[in-house]
Structures are given as C-alpha cells and as structure tokens.
Amino acid sequence: MRALRPVPSVRHHVVVVGGGFGGLQAVLKLRRARVQITLVDRRNFHLFQPLTYQVATGALSPGEIAYPLRAIFKRNRNVRVVLAEVADFDLGARELLLRTVADVPAPERLGYDTLIVAGGSHYSYFGHEEWRTHAAEVKSLESALAVRSRLLAAFEAAEAETNAEARDAWLTFVIVGAGATGVEIAGQIAELAHDTLRRDFRTIDPRRARILLVEAADRVLTSFPPSLSAKAERSLQRLGVTVLTDRSVIGIDAAGVTLNGRDGGADRIASRAVVWAAGVTASGLAGRLAELTGAERDPAGRVTVKSDLTLPGHAEVFAIGDMVRVRDANEETVVLPGVAPVAMQQGRYAARVVRARLRGRQHGAFRYRDKGNLATIGRAAAVADIKGLRLSGFLAWATWLLVHLWYLIGFQSRVLVLIRWSFSFATHGRGARLITGASTNSEQR
C-alpha cells in the first residue's frame, strides 16, 4: 500500500489523531489558519460521550449524539478526514503508521509537520478483563447499544420467567462505580423501571426492580463537595436506587456480582444485568508515545506532557485530553479531571501554539480554567458545583440541560435532542427502547 502525503501544497501539514472532544477543537481552531489538516479517526463520527448513557437507557437515539466528521468539515477544503486506526508512530520520520478499519483501504503511512494526538481513554476492569463480558460499559456507541439491549432484554426475560428467584435476578440491576456516569445510569434505569415501563408488562411489575449502585469510596460523586454527594444520594434513594458505598466488587460472572462483605467475607448478588462505570485507563497511544520519547506514564496509563502539551524532545508532537497528565510551569505533574472541558481547552491551546509558531511567536504554558462540575440524577434532579456555587434540584438540572445542548455538535442534533427531552419530560416516555443486535434462530439459518 502507498503512503499518504499531504495534498500538494507548501502549507504546514497538521495531523490530528482522534475526532473526540480534544481533537475536534484542535481542528476547529486551526481550520482557518494557513495549514493543511488531516484528521484521522477509527470512527467516522464525533461522539458526544456525556450522553451515551441516555442511548443505553433508550432516552436518545445514536444519531442524536453522534455527528459525521466529514459533515462538520465539509466547507473546509483544507481539512481532510481519514477513516483509519493509528497503529504506531515513526517520530524520527515524522510519520504515522495506519491500520484499516471496516475494510476501508487506508494508507500505510501518513506524514506530518505537526502532530496532535487525542486518543482518549477506555474503561479498565482493574485487571479483570473477564468481567467485561458480563458488565458492559457505555463509553462507545457500540457498547451503549449493547447495554441498551441487555437492560431491555432483562425485563423481557423476567416477564417470561416462571421461577421467582430467576425472575428476581433478571430484575436486579447492578451499576459498578458511582462517579457521574454511574450515578446518571442508575437514575435512568430507576426511571425506566419505575416510570416508563410501569404499564408495559403483564406478568411482572417493573417497579419491583432493584437498582443497586456499588461504590468503593465512602460516598457517591467523590469529585463533588460532600454536601452535594449527600444530596445526590438522597435523590437517588427517592428514585428507588439502593446506594452501597464502601463496597468493592471482587467478582462478576454471568449469574451476578460478588462484593467484599462488611464482616470480611463476601456477599453475592444475583443479577443478570450489570453495568460497568468504574476506572478508566488511557488510550494505548499514550503508552506508545511514552515508550518512544521516554516520557513518564502514570498508573492510569497517561503520558506526561510538558507544560506546552508537547512530548519531551519532540516539540512538533502534542498529546492532549484524557490520555495525558501535564507538567505545570514549575515542572510539577498535575492530573486534571478526565472531562470534556479539559480536552477541549487543550485542543484549542495546541491549535493556538501551532498558529503562534507559524507566525514566529512564543506561547505561554497551558492553564486549565475550571468552569465547574455537573451531574444529573433524574427528572429535575441534578447537582452542580460552579466555581464554589453549589446548586441542586431543578436549577442544577436546567443548567445541566443547557450546557449539554450548547456543547452538542450540530444545530440539528441540538434541536432533535431538545424535542426528544421535552417530549420525554411531558410524557415520561423513552422513544428508543429497542433491543438491537439480537438475531433469531431462523435468521441464523
């Protein structure tokens, strides 16, 4: 296979890896500069990850939170989108090594003048990869759809089940990890069971479903102040979620979850629907860049970048977003929260540095501006910590709603999501309750 060279031009060629929050902002900020840009992603769309849990619980459809990368840049002739996976880096030759995706031919090598890597992160199962089969997560669109099918199929199976114990296991939902994603999913499953589905079945009463939220720390939402954690826990309890703090998962299999017991033993919970929302680890690209440049890695696999977000010895290579840890101007390492605003600010910063360099100017160190922390629990229930201003209830929920609509990519997605949320609020419905990916025996024949 041939190597892909920049479109013939004297322009500086910037290659951006990853069309997530960080990469997308870098390209948006650079597209009007006198540069040629190539955006490489193994998906052909930008995914708004903060709302994947709403796809997993049937509140939104995939197309409402994912936007094709080509559509975003269709008017920018200097931006080219390449569907491929980055397999490796040849930093000496200033080239990326690519791998094909979905049988779409891709060049083996792609040259660059400046490289911005924003490969993100993925869920880690604390060294227990075998748990992944039984406890799906909602990081990617594919896994969110798998969770949706699993949750809805659990209600169907309970309806068909004649054995009471087995039925209870189908109606027991365990969510592992009470960070923002875990809290949000638990709240959504509770609303699904206790509200949306309450009249849909004939044998079972979905309101009898048990929703258990397991957290190893002593409170939910540890990134929020304790007073807001307590409010979030009360909101969850009002929705019918049982919060189990100070409890660690020590086993997950097809029949349920094992927790460390309070007496030093182990407690078993029979459950057929487990959702994983615990620890994340950086993209493998971070580890590879660390190996190649001698940069440090932290226990979560993040590569340590300099205060201008470049790698040691390679001023032309930036790494940003969930996959990095940053050194501040005093050379101290700082772990910023793994949230979209960090990745977006870093993407915009990297673009500004590239533009400054092209004009022969210097640029200061990266500084994160923390605009606050938000998590929603259910209808009109959320918590917000905005520069010390602590909100809960309807006001926090309305803020959450506006912020998420604002940051969704594409006017069409914003309008569709707003209509969908307004409709769900009025009717308590969820229009996307579809079990997909299941084939029948006759289809398999």
Ligand SMILES: Cc1cc2nc3c(=O)[nH]c(=O)nc-3n(C[C@H](O)[C@H](O)[C@H](O)COP(=O)(O)OP(=O)(O)OC[C@H]3O[C@@H](n4cnc5c(N)ncnc54)[C@H](O)[C@@H]3O)c2cc1C
């Ligand atoms: C379920 C969930 C809920 C969240 N909720 C919130 C929230 O409410 N608020 C908030 O601020 N943050 C939230 N986050 C965190 C936020 O989504 C991340 O911090 C943010 O996406 C990080 O941006 P990024 O650019 O580093 O990576 P990502 O946005 O993950 O983008 C990485 C991109 O790189 C591509 N990629 C990866 N590896 C390769 C490769 N080898 N080759 C080619 N392409 C590659 C991927 O396809 C992807 O498009 C949530 C995350 C999850 C999973």
